[in-house]
Amino acid sequence: MPGTKCGGCGRFISTQDGAKCTKCQEIYHRACVGIPTKSGIAQGWRCPECKKHIARDNRTETPVRGSAQSPSADTNKMTAMADSGEPRSPRAGAEGGLSLASSAPLLGLSVAAETNLQMIVVELRAVREEIKGFRKEMEVEMSRLGAALGVCSARVDGLEARLDVLELRATATTVSSGSCNLDRVVEDLRREINDRDQDLLVNDVEVSNLPETKSENPVHIVKAIGRKLGVNFEDCDIVSAERIGGRQLNVTSSAGPTESRPRPLVVRLARRDLRDKLLTGARVRRGATTDDLDMPGPAQRFFVNERLTKVNRQLFRRARDAASLLKWRFVWTKQGRIFARREPGDKAQRIRTEEDFSRIFGTEIEMA
Incomplete structure (x- = not known):
């Protein structure tokens, strides 16, 4: 039976070391099914997989009857019978084969469990090594991150110090010129509003x-x-x-x-x-x-x-009074804008705010 594999362990079987099941026709090593090497194989022998499907009762040939004996005792008995040349009954061979066959799956399971356990241990060791390497990398990165945070903290402290200095300077400048800037902004807004109101009266x-x-x-x-x-x-x-x-x-x-x-x-x-x-x-x-x-x-x-708007009407009235007082000959409006000229040929001066009176007419109008 060259090229045939054992149904229990999956290895190849030689001609002298095989036992064929009469039901499923599967071939097993003698050691895998518990049959001694020198003993014969009983007629109608069945493998442990086929025997476990046989209905059991209280008959004397039930496999349960022989299970009380230890496998080692059956094996020794069969060996002694084989050495003495005594013929053994099919029942004895069947009982011995059943005892040894019933222990074979347990043996295979234990070997498989031990193999799986060894593989798990190897994998756990590999995972442990990976975790160690990752931990070392994380420690290096944490040290770099700590150094970078230290540099950033120092720079932030420097920026805060510079910001405090700038705030102090800005506060000092605001105290001195804040009111002037605010008055200028308010005056600009008033001028813009007045110009828009004048455009509505075009x-x-x-x-x-x-x-x-x-x-x-x-x-x-x-x-x-x-x-x-x-x-x-x-x-x-x-x-x-x-x-x-x-x-x-x-x-x-x-x-x-x-x-x-x-x-x-x-x-x-x-x-x-x-x-x-x-x-x-x-x-x-x-x-x-x-x-x-x-x-x-x-x-x-x-x-x-x-x-004219109310603001421009008041400015126009003041401009005429100032021109009459200072002998300016021309004061007029054009497109809602107020202009003044001292003599013909002089440049026309536009009046928009109260400050323009001092600029155009000089300090004489304020004294008057």
Whole structure:
């Protein structure tokens, strides 16, 4: 039976050292199934795997009956019978083969368990070595990280010291110049707001010194003023026309309270070019009066000017007073901006804030 492997240990079996099962036809080493080398093999011999499927009962040939004897005693008995040449019964051979065969799987299991245990030990040792190497690497990295943290900590301390010095300097500078900077910022914001408010009045004009009555029609008055100044207005050209401000009453009159000064008439036109034409006509016909305007009372002079914001109106009034005091000949407004010039040919000076009065008119205006 060359080339055949044992069904128990898996090794090759020679012709003289094999036992064939009569049921599964599997071949085993004699030592694997507990059959002595010099003893014969019983007819109808079955391997331990096939025997364990045989139903057991209380018959005398049941394998359980012979299990009380020790395997070593059966083996010695079979050896003695083989040496003496006595024939042995099939029952004895079967019982001896069963005892030895039943111990073979246990032996194989113990060998396999020992092999697996040795492999586990080897793997655990390898894992232990890897952990040791990893631990050494981590110790090196931790030492490097500690050194780097030390350097970073030193640099942070230096930066904090420099920051403290800069904060002290900034605090000292803020105490000395903080109020000036804040005032400058506030003044800039006020100037920007005033410029934006003035841009919203780009299509408005203000007519002052017009007699005021309760039943007047402001739109009709604006059309009459336009015709007088050479500009014809349609109804769609006038967005709004109304008196603004509070009434100024003269309570010292014996006839009762009377208006000492009429309120200005504010007109918003639909287009900017209409406003420019009306202002140009007012400059050309300087000195126009209320004659031919259907106004009550005697004819009196009226004035058409750009509408200014409250801040610009106050600056314009101060600029005219300063120019009158210091003999400046020209003070005017253009596109909501205030300008002043001392003599013809001089450079025009723009007035935007209170500080511009000292810059333009000098300290004389402050002393006055």
